[in-house]
Amino acid sequence: MSVAPAGRPPAxxxxxxxxxxxxxxxxPRARPGWWVPPARVGAMCLVELQKLRHxxxxxxxRAVQPALWLLIFGETFTRIRAIPTGGVPYLDYLAPxxxxxxxxxxxxxxxxxxxxxxxxxxxxxxxxxxxxxxxxVTGKAFAAGIKALIQAAVVLxxxxxxxxALSWNPLRLLGVAVVVLLASAFFSCxxxxxxxxxxxxxxxxxxxxxxxxxxxxxxxALYPVDVMPDWxxxxxxxxxxxxxxDALRGLLVxxxxxxxxxxxxxxxxxxxxxxxxxxxxxxxxx
Amino acid sequence: MTPDPVRPDPAMPGPATTxxxTTxxxTTxxxxxxxxxxDTAMTDTSTPDxxxxxxxxxxxxxxxxxxxxxxxxxAxxxxAxxxxAxxxxAAAPRAVRCRGLRYSFGRxxxxxxxxxxxxxxxxxxxxxxxxxxxxxxxxxxxTLLPVPPxxxxxxxxxxxxxxxxxxxxxxxxxxxxxxxxxxxxRENVALFARLFDVRRRERAERVALALEAVxxxxxxxxxxxxxxxxxxxxxxxxxxxxxxxxxxxxxxxTIGLDxxxxxxxxxxxxxxxxxxxxxxxxxxxxxxxxxxxxDRVALMHAGRVQALGTPExxxxxxxxxxxxxxxPTLEDVFRDVVGGDLGxxxxxxDFRDVRRTRRTASRLG
Numbered sequence: 001m002s003v004a005p006a007g008r009p010p011a012x013x014x015x016x017x018x019x020x021x022x023x024x025x026x027x028p029r030a031r032p033g034w035w036v037p038p039a040r041v042g043a044m045c046l047v048e049l050q051k052l053r054h055x056x057x058x059x060x061x062r063a064v065q066p067a068l069w070l071l072i073f074g075e076t077f078t079r080i081r082a083i084p085t086g087g088v089p090y091l092d093y094l095a096p097x098x099x100x101x102x103x104x105x106x107x108x109x110x111x112x113x114x115x116x117x118x119x120x121x122x123x124x125x126x127x128x129x130x131x132x133x134x135x136x137v138t139g140k141a142f143a144a145g146i147k148a149l150i151q152a153a154v155v156l157x158x159x160x161x162x163x164x165a166l167s168w169n170p171l172r173l174l175g176v177a178v179v180v181l182l183a184s185a186f187f188s189c190x191x192x193x194x195x196x197x198x199x200x201x202x203x204x205x206x207x208x209x210x211x212x213x214x215x216x217x218x219x220x221a222l223y224p225v226d227v228m229p230d231w232x233x234x235x236x237x238x239x240x241x242x243x244x245x246d247a248l249r250g251l252l253v254x255x256x257x258x259x260x261x262x263x264x265x266x267x268x269x270x271x272x273x274x275x276x277x278x279x280x281x282x283x284x285x286x
Numbered sequence: 287m288t289p290d291p292v293r294p295d296p297a298m299p300g301p302a303t304t305x306x307x308t309t310x311x312x313t314t315x316x317x318x319x320x321x322x323x324x325d326t327a328m329t330d331t332s333t334p335d336x337x338x339x340x341x342x343x344x345x346x347x348x349x350x351x352x353x354x355x356x357x358x359x360x361a362x363x364x365x366a367x368x369x370x371a372x373x374x375x376a377a378a379p380r381a382v383r384c385r386g387l388r389y390s391f392g393r394x395x396x397x398x399x400x401x402x403x404x405x406x407x408x409x410x411x412x413x414x415x416x417x418x419x420x421x422x423x424x425x426x427x428x429t430l431l432p433v434p435p436x437x438x439x440x441x442x443x444x445x446x447x448x449x450x451x452x453x454x455x456x457x458x459x460x461x462x463x464x465x466x467x468x469x470x471x472r473e474n475v476a477l478f479a480r481l482f483d484v485r486r487r488e489r490a491e492r493v494a495l496a497l498e499a500v501x502x503x504x505x506x507x508x509x510x511x512x513x514x515x516x517x518x519x520x521x522x523x524x525x526x527x528x529x530x531x532x533x534x535x536x537x538x539x540t541i542g543l544d545x546x547x548x549x550x551x552x553x554x555x556x557x558x559x560x561x562x563x564x565x566x567x568x569x570x571x572x573x574x575x576x577x578x579x580x581d582r583v584a585l586m587h588a589g590r591v592q593a594l595g596t597p598e599x600x601x602x603x604x605x606x607x608x609x610x611x612x613x614p615t616l617e618d619v620f621r622d623v624v625g626g627d628l629g630x631x632x633x634x635x636d637f638r639d640v641r642r643t644r645r646t647a648s649r650l651g
Contacts, residue, residue, distance in 0.1 A: 021495060021499055021558075021561045021562055023488065023491055023492055023495055024492060024495050024496060024499070024527060024528070024530050024562065025530055025562055026530055027454060027455070027482075027529060027530040027531070027532070028482055028483045028484040028485065028488075028529060028530070029483070030450075030454060030483060031483045035483075036483075039480070039483070040481065042480075043477060043480040043481060046477075046480075047466075047469065047473070047477055050469055050473050051466075051468045051469065054468060054469070054470075054509065055468060119462070120462055120463065120464060121460040121461070121462030121463065121464030122464050122465075122466055124430060124458075124460045124462075124464065125458060125459075125460060125464045125478075125525070126481070127430055128428045128429065128430060128453055128456065128458040129453060129478065129481040129482060130450045130453045130454045130481070130482065130483070131481055132450075282432075285430050285431070286391075286431065
């Protein structure tokens, strides 16, 4: 037992009671149901932006890896000319792949944040707000997308500095943003689902490490599907990263792509991811 | 500044707040159907409540053994409890009504048949050692853990069927320090204003008022990571306040704080309650705090409520029974109620619980 705090304070004559609390006495009216998910997504994205504004270190360190991929891997393989890119310089071919890869790397470890929030009690409190679990997961997924979007912009600028001729057509860039958001929503939900299963940070790190490389190499980010062995083609066909890269390449470089299919697959993947993560979120609430 | 009629002056606890679980069951059930305000009454009739009422009645007839065992004198003396409870109910619906609440983690029964009623406007303390089931109970009340329909009602709303309605009425401060260290105090509070649908035009004002109410107006634009433990607790209070909850649930609000910070947190809780008239449900294992600040307490042990009443009543009953004239503390009451079974309590509190507590304590230190 510790020392008893001295004296019961008179309930009314307290320093904190001084300000008029009147506006705090009425509970805010509930919004209609359709309003809730977009409002929560907005709130979560805003928090992500506020955090980035307070601490930009992450932005800078995150730019190192894609820069290395473009500078070292890209420049070298441009010279080797070992990969058939259909007439496009290899660095141009690679740039959309690196955008997709770096966005995925951010999203795939987003589950760590959920576990951290769970251990620190933040998640508990979020779950007690009038926010359906699916809306909370969607909010988190798009918050991860905001980070990935900033990352994509950084890589885009880096690539341009390295002399890659990427499209600056605003409509195409808008398409790029949608693709990056949807794909990060999927990968962050994948990560949150795994978090809901493994429940600890260490195990999530392990699983994350184990799946990022297969996802990356089992996609068309570095080389076209045509040069893959058959079994790897099968992997690529069910890998949302491949569809993301295909769409980004089509939009930014102008290579032949399957945009409607890509958008459809990414949309379905994001929806499936959100559903799975919302179902598994309950395990984290316990 | 209009305190709820039910809530007695903390300085002079009247019989209105003292009621045994058993009598309470009967009175609330009759009172709920005819005296509650329209909105509550409507939800009561619209939900198929007949089943629930049936179980409640049987509960009242054959109450859980744990609730009757040593309710230290109250059940025996029971002076005009029924009448008072009815007047209390006529004034306002019960903030929390919880019947036969059970929750197990695997084979561990964390909460094993808890019956509780928290009157609107009172400060209710859920007391017990680590692992007594307090946190699990409070997590059931906040809709964090799934409960069967009909077991938990918050201001008449069923925690299983009307989760969102329940969540809108509660402000919850978990045991861990849950403010986001990488946001400023103001951003932390604004997030919760958004999550509770506070309209844009009143958001800034509400956030500022909530921060002011907990004495953080000057530190509002500093990162929460730079706050002291007591400040973080007060920030969490502000986060809970911004949505104007009718029921504030605090899980171990003073754990790991130094005595001065503890007093400050309690003073803010008391002042906020006085200013808003909101109901406060708090868990703690500091018996002295409960004695000092709670209108009524429930002593929990091994997942059950072992005794319930005002601290004064519980202590007086023990003194009368002992008959040696010495004034017992609430801790003595707890020892008496548990019956030298305190050793069993040490087994409670699984590893994760204790780790969480320690972590909170070390972050505060």
